[in-house]
Amino acid sequence: MLGYLFSRLVSVIPVALGVSLICFLLVHIAPGDPLVAIMPIDATAEQEAEMRAVYGFDKPLPVQFGIWLSNAVQGDLGRSIATGRPVGPEVTRAVGNTLLLAAAASVIGFPLGIFFGFMAGYLRDTVWDRIITASAIAGVSTPNYWLGMVLVIIFSITWPLLPSMGAGPGGSGAWVWDWQHMRHLVLPAITLAVVPMGIVMRTTRALVSDILDQDFVQALYAKGMTRTGVLRHVARNAAPTALSVIGLQLGYLLGGSILIETVFNWPGSGYLLSVAILQRDLPMLQGTILVLAMFFVTLNLLVDIAQSMIDPRISRA
Amino acid sequence: MSASNTLSIAPSLADVGGPAQPLITARDLTCHFPVRSGTFAPKKVVRAVDGIDFTIRKGETLGVVGESGCGKSTTARLLIGLVPVTGGKIIYDGQELGADLSLRNLRRGVQMVFQDSFASLNPRLTIEETIAFGPKVNGVPQAEALAIARDLLDRIGLDPARFAGRYPHELSGGQRQRVNIGRALAMRPRLLILDEAVSALDKSVEAQVLNLLDDLRRDFDLTYMFISHDLNVVRFISDRLMVMYLGEIVEVGPAEALYHKQAHPYTAALFAAMPSMDPDARTQVPPLAGDPPNPIDPPSGCRFHTRCPQASAVCGMTRPKVTTLGPGHQVACHLHDPNSGHPEATT
Amino acid sequence: MTFTTTPASVVIEVPAAPTVSYWAGVWHRLRRDPAALICAAILLALIFSATFAPWLGFADPYTGSMINRLKPIGTEGHILGTDELGRDMLSRLIYGGRLTLFLGITPVVTAFVIGTTLGLIAGYVGGWINALIMRVTDVFFAFPSVLLAIAISGALGAGIVNSLVSLTIVFIPPITRVAESVTASVRKLDYVDAARASGAGNFTIVRVQVLGNVLGPIFVYATSLTSVCMIISAGLSFLGLGVKPPEPEWGLMLNTLRTAIYINPWVAALPGMMIFITSLCLNLLSDGLRSAMNVRQ
Numbered sequence: 001m002l003g004y005l006f007s008r009l010v011s012v013i014p015v016a017l018g019v020s021l022i023c024f025l026l027v028h029i030a031p032g033d034p035l036v037a038i039m040p041i042d043a044t045a046e047q048e049a050e051m052r053a054v055y056g057f058d059k060p061l062p063v064q065f066g067i068w069l070s071n072a073v074q075g076d077l078g079r080s081i082a083t084g085r086p087v088g089p090e091v092t093r094a095v096g097n098t099l100l101l102a103a104a105a106s107v108i109g110f111p112l113g114i115f116f117g118f119m120a121g122y123l124r125d126t127v128w129d130r131i132i133t134a135s136a137i138a139g140v141s142t143p144n145y146w147l148g149m150v151l152v153i154i155f156s157i158t159w160p161l162l163p164s165m166g167a168g169p170g171g172s173g174a175w176v177w178d179w180q181h182m183r184h185l186v187l188p189a190i191t192l193a194v195v196p197m198g199i200v201m202r203t204t205r206a207l208v209s210d211i212l213d214q215d216f217v218q219a220l221y222a223k224g225m226t227r228t229g230v231l232r233h234v235a236r237n238a239a240p241t242a243l244s245v246i247g248l249q250l251g252y253l254l255g256g257s258i259l260i261e262t263v264f265n266w267p268g269s270g271y272l273l274s275v276a277i278l279q280r281d282l283p284m285l286q287g288t289i290l291v292l293a294m295f296f297v298t299l300n301l302l303v304d305i306a307q308s309m310i311d312p313r314i315s316r317a
Numbered sequence: 318m319s320a321s322n323t324l325s326i327a328p329s330l331a332d333v334g335g336p337a338q339p340l341i342t343a344r345d346l347t348c349h350f351p352v353r354s355g356t357f358a359p360k361k362v363v364r365a366v367d368g369i370d371f372t373i374r375k376g377e378t379l380g381v382v383g384e385s386g387c388g389k390s391t392t393a394r395l396l397i398g399l400v401p402v403t404g405g406k407i408i409y410d411g412q413e414l415g416a417d418l419s420l421r422n423l424r425r426g427v428q429m430v431f432q433d434s435f436a437s438l439n440p441r442l443t444i445e446e447t448i449a450f451g452p453k454v455n456g457v458p459q460a461e462a463l464a465i466a467r468d469l470l471d472r473i474g475l476d477p478a479r480f481a482g483r484y485p486h487e488l489s490g491g492q493r494q495r496v497n498i499g500r501a502l503a504m505r506p507r508l509l510i511l512d513e514a515v516s517a518l519d520k521s522v523e524a525q526v527l528n529l530l531d532d533l534r535r536d537f538d539l540t541y542m543f544i545s546h547d548l549n550v551v552r553f554i555s556d557r558l559m560v561m562y563l564g565e566i567v568e569v570g571p572a573e574a575l576y577h578k579q580a581h582p583y584t585a586a587l588f589a590a591m592p593s594m595d596p597d598a599r600t601q602v603p604p605l606a607g608d609p610p611n612p613i614d615p616p617s618g619c620r621f622h623t624r625c626p627q628a629s630a631v632c633g634m635t636r637p638k639v640t641t642l643g644p645g646h647q648v649a650c651h652l653h654d655p656n657s658g659h660p661e662a663t664t
Numbered sequence: 665m666t667f668t669t670t671p672a673s674v675v676i677e678v679p680a681a682p683t684v685s686y687w688a689g690v691w692h693r694l695r696r697d698p699a700a701l702i703c704a705a706i707l708l709a710l711i712f713s714a715t716f717a718p719w720l721g722f723a724d725p726y727t728g729s730m731i732n733r734l735k736p737i738g739t740e741g742h743i744l745g746t747d748e749l750g751r752d753m754l755s756r757l758i759y760g761g762r763l764t765l766f767l768g769i770t771p772v773v774t775a776f777v778i779g780t781t782l783g784l785i786a787g788y789v790g791g792w793i794n795a796l797i798m799r800v801t802d803v804f805f806a807f808p809s810v811l812l813a814i815a816i817s818g819a820l821g822a823g824i825v826n827s828l829v830s831l832t833i834v835f836i837p838p839i840t841r842v843a844e845s846v847t848a849s850v851r852k853l854d855y856v857d858a859a860r861a862s863g864a865g866n867f868t869i870v871r872v873q874v875l876g877n878v879l880g881p882i883f884v885y886a887t888s889l890t891s892v893c894m895i896i897s898a899g900l901s902f903l904g905l906g907v908k909p910p911e912p913e914w915g916l917m918l919n920t921l922r923t924a925i926y927i928n929p930w931v932a933a934l935p936g937m938m939i940f941i942t943s944l945c946l947n948l949l950s951d952g953l954r955s956a957m958n959v960r961q
Contacts, residue, residue: 018803026819137951141944143895145902146918146936153929255808259899263922274903277818289807289815297806397861424863437854441686441876447855450872451862484685497858504862 004308012301019297020072023290024065027282039081077287082279087287091269095291097167098261098268100175101192102253104185109193110200110246117204118238122231124209132201139198144256148191148263155187162186165265188264192257196249203245207238240311247303251296330426330507332375334411339372340508340540341396341427346370347404348391352613361613365391367564368405373508378534378541380555380572382548382587384609388564389544393510396542397427410507425455428501432513434493438485444496445470445481451504462503469499472536474529491522495529502537510542515550527554548591552576557645560584563612563620570646580648583621619651631658693956700952703945710942714761723752725759725912734928745931747917748924753931757938760912764939767824767906767913768894768946771831776886779836783843784878788851788870798844804837813896817905827906831897835889842885846878880957887950891943898939914939 039051052058059067071077077087120132156164163184167175175181211217211234220230258270265271269288276284348366366388373379381389394400396407398420409426412418431437438447448466453459467477473495485493494514501509511530515523527550533539545551551558551572558575560568560583568581579585586605605624610616616623622632631651640653651657694700713720723742728750735746744753786797804812816830850856851874859873898915900906907913909920914935921932 014799015802015806018800019806022803022807023815026815029816030819031821137947138944141891141895141940141947143898143936143939143943145899146933146939149918149922149925149936150933153925153933157926157929251808252810255810258810258814259902262903273814273818277814278904280821282819285815285818289811289818292811293807296808296811300806394857399857399861421863424861429858429861431854431858433854437858439855439859439873439877442872450859450864454859454862454864454868500858500862 005305008301008304008308012297016294016297019293020069020290021065023286023293024068026286026289028061030282072290077290078283080276080281080284082276082281082284087283090272090284091287091291094267094269094272094288095295097175097266098254098257098270098292101185101188101257101261101266101268102250104189105192105196105253105257106250108189109197110249112193113197113200114204114242117201118208118235120201120205121208121212122234124212129205133205136198136201136205139194140202142194142198144191144195145259145263147194148188148260151187151191152263167267188257188260188266191263192253192260195256196252199249199252200242200245204238204242207241208234211237240307243307243310244303247300247307250299250303254292254296330410330422332410332507336375338375338411339408340375340410341371341373341542342408343369343371343392343396343405344408345405346392346395346402346407348388348395348400349403350400364564364612364615365400366395367615369561369564369566371559371566371569373540373542375507376538376540377556378543378554380551380558381542381544381561382546382551382558383561384605385546386563386609386612387561388612389561390512391564392561393429393512393542393544396508396510397429398424399429425504426506427508427510428504428506429510429512430494430497430501430514432516434490434497434517435485437497438493438500440485443482443484444475444488444499445477447485447496448500448503451500455504465503466499469503470496472502472533473499474525475499489522490518491526494518494526498526498529498533502533505537507538508540508542510544512544513546514543516545516547523550530554548588560587563609563615565620566649567621568648568650570643570648574643574646580642580646580653581621581650582625582627582652586626619649627652627661629659629661690953690956694952697952697956699948700956703949703952706945707942707949710761711765713758714765717755717758717762720758722755722758725751725756726910727751734924734931736928737930744934745928747921747931753934756912756917757914757934760914760917760935760938761942763824763907763911763913764894764898764915765942767827767831767897767901768942769890771828771897772835772886772890772893774828774832775835775839775889776882778832779839779886780843780879780882782836783840783845783882784847784870784874786840787844787847787878788866788874790848790851794844797840801837801840801844804833805841809834809838809892810896810899813900814903814905817900822905822908824907827897827900830900831893834896835893838889839882839886843878843882846881847874850874850877884950884954884957887953888947890950891946894946895939895943 039048043051057064075088077091079085080087080090083090116132117136120129120136123129152164155162164187167181167184217230217234220233225233254269257266257268258273260266261268261270262274269292273285273288275281276288345368346366347368349362349364352361352363369388369392371379381392383389391400395402398414402414407414407423409418409423414420414423438444442450445463445466448469449459449462452462452465457465467481470477470480475492475495480488480492485496488496497514498509515526518526530541531554534541541554543551543554555572558568558570558572559566560575560581562583568575568579568584570580575584576588579588583605590605607624610620610623616633618634619625619628619632619637622628625632629651635651635657637649637651637657638654639647639649641647642653651659652662655662728746730750732742732746732750734748734750735742737743737745739745742752742754744757747753747756782797782801786794807815813830813834816833817826820826820830856869856873859869864872897906898913898918901913901915902919904919907916909916917935918932918939921935925932
């Protein structure tokens with residue numbers, strides 16, 4: 001187990017480096033001089049010279065990557081062109097809000113997805129299976145930014161039940177765990193949960209239906225095990241794969257939230273990104289992407305480790 | 318069977334050394350596979366085939382037996398160039414592979430029929446296309462290659478008019494294995510390796526295919542290397558038997574002689590485990606216990622000593638020498654070497 | 665040698681049914697799947713009307729009128745209402761299918777060609793070439809697809825070409841991964857060994873023996889990506905990347921109509937409805953194709 005853990009940890013290093021490299025190159029694939037791209041429009045010649053020296057733009061690309069990477073590791077992600085403030089703290093605050101939204105969506109989406117997927121797989125080829133499968137496909141096919149708009153139309157405009165904008169009453173301000181704030185979380189969280197819920201439903205249904213086809217299930221029934229007992233065996237066999245799909249979908253929540261945050265003006269990383277895109281604020285774009293991607297890499301690592309702990313077939317040598 | 322069409326009869330490589338020269342001679346043939354158990358684990362090697370010497374004579378059928386993992390299939394794949402040779406020589410009709418003979422030419426002289434009749438046929442090609450593939454890649458024009466394929470279908474007992482355009486999933490297991498034989502014969506080989514080629518078939522179908530093989534041997538002047546775990550079948554089809562254990566040859570001899578008297582304790586154990594219909598023929602030799610040791614780290618001395626009922630101290634220390642017991646009958650066992658130091662050795 | 669009295673040339677086995685080629689079988693099964701057929705019909709209708717829109721008598725999608733802004737659904741002359749600049753919604757939705765479908769399908773097609781090639785090479789050749797290709801793929805896999813598309817598009821800036829480039833880059837890694845694993849499993853089969861034993865070169869083996877057996881599963885997987893690709897590409901336009909105004913494109917229309925949801929909500933939601941219907945049809949068709957082709961995932 002320790003050996004597996006160690007080799008899995010080591011294998012993350014090249015991926016993390018590659019991810020950093022792609023993020024670094026984002027500024028360089030942008031049209032025009034990369035230095036101009038990360039500088040305020042009204043910068044003076046002295047500021048330009050200073051930036052050139054600090055970021056090493058006169059040096060070869062690999063050296064620049066080294067400088068950039070060592071800065072990033074120390075938390076220095078550059079300065080925003082639009083506001084002039086350091087990117088790091090802004091990204092950290094925004095990612096916190098995104099994680100809040102993603103967590104709320106997970107709480108809604110995954111249990112429901114697993115429950116209905118399990119039902120559909122167990123009640124295969126019944127009406128219930130068809131209804132659940134059809135809604136899962138509909139969920140997977142939904143453009144979530146549109147679903148957000150539709151929910152706003154229904155629950156904020158037609159019947160003004162829930163707020164449609166921001167993360168709390170009166171615009172900005174820190175998150176508080178009270179009903180006034182949580183009301184703001186409902187619509188975006190439901191919107192975000194729909195696609196992963198559909199995917200989890202489909203996967204769980206396929207898994208359960210495959211496992212029920214296996215001979216060992218017949219053997220369990222044959223030796224007189226009750227339905228609940230058999231279902232427990234099925235669940236244990238489905239768990240590792242279901243877990244890995246859920247892990248991937250957690251990553252989807254990070255990506256999917258970008259568009260939804262734009263719809264609901266949710267002050268998270270996606271909102272930050274969309275503002276950065278509008279203002280062509282490349283340092284902000286780069287920093288946000290880097291933090292989100294690193295988060296995703298870590299998440300995948302944790303899911304892999306968790307999976308290896310509950311799945312006896314993965315080598316623990 | 319009439320030989321009206323001579324298209325596929327002549328071997329693609331002409332005879333060189335005459336009937337006395339062995340078709341295949343293997344000298345110290347070795348095949349090691351590197352394996353890694355983890356990212357940081359040290360490299361190890363699987364000694365799949367570990368320095369074996371044998372010959373296959375022209376026109377004979379050499380039966381190869383042994384437990385799974387003993388190196389039978391690897392030996393076959395070495396002879397046809399599907400796994401790289403780690404060491405030693407393969408000599409085909411007097412020509413050494415790599416020196417006098419290219420791999421491409423060796424493959425024209427040696428072909429193989431695989432065990433899994435389904436996995437060895439491309440599901441997207443008709444059986445006619447499958448058989449014609451070999452000749453085509455060797456420069457035979459399309460029309461002629463298809464003519465060869467149809468002729469071969471006829472010879473393997475599948476009516477070309479009905480079967481040529483069929484796909485593998487539309488055939489039975491026996492029919493598919495006939496196609497595999499036809500595909501191999503399309504290359505006009507002189508040696509045909511049958512790697513458990515009839516093992517997966519029903520007994521009645523197996524008998525038909527064995528009869529077919531017997532006919533084809535005469536028609537095509539073939540030499541067979543017949544690998545199987547079914548000693549009954551091997552006994553009937555083979556002229557000579559070769560017994561392998563953990564990548565080494567432990568005994569070679571005429572099939573009938575070996576069937577009546579086995580020199581090596583391992584061969585004896587194999588034959589003892591063979592089911593017999595005759596109650597009087599049942600032996601009192603205990604069957605083999607346990608599994609063969611790991612070929613990554615084979616036992617020292619005689620590799621069989623860990624499971625041998627007659628093992629003594631010398632067996633764990635020195636590798637047994639090859640002793641000749643009779644015409645063509647050789648064994649690698651301390652029991653038959655008077656100078657080995659084994660207490661029960663023949664004197 | 666005497667086993668039976670049956671001569672070798674006589675086969676006592678029941679003849680099989682008339683030969684059915686693989687693709688004929690697929691078509692036969694697909695024809696019996698009503699959901700897939702309906703979806704195919706809807707998609708064909710959308711593609712047809714988008715392609716031939718100028719000749720089908722729709723209103724000009726670019727010309728609006730300030731007095732006719734944001735008319736509701738069912739207005740005389742504007743059956744689906746008008747947008748924030750008074751342009752006919754029906755016409756813009758039909759014309760919008762052109763860019764939306766183009767941007768949804770082209771990247772997957774391009775990624776299919778590139779990813780299949782890379783995956784075939786990696787899976788067939790193996791060794792360090794496999795390691796190189798697959799490790800680079802892993803790095804791109806470390807980004808959620810939407811995030812990667814936004815990152816590349818955001819750096820390159822708005823525009824149709826930039827959108828195509830970024831989406832293609834997003835979909836090459838998943839297709840490469842599937843192509844590699846399918847190829848690696850086919851490569852182990854005995855018929856590939858048999859082809860090698862007959863002296864065929866690698867190129868011939870891949871062309872004749874491998875390609876036909878790996879394209880099906882890769883193709884089915886690629887079709888399942890089309891709906892995702894369309895949703896993301898419309899999403900890019902929704903964010904202000906991708907297509908620029910005044911071009912009609914469903915994602916961009918959804919964006920410019922966002923402010924109108926307080927005035928005329930259901931007209932504003934129409935472009936998203938189109939994305940949803942198209943993506944649903946693509947998914948159902950892909951599912952039908954998967955079961956017709958017996959591909960397991």
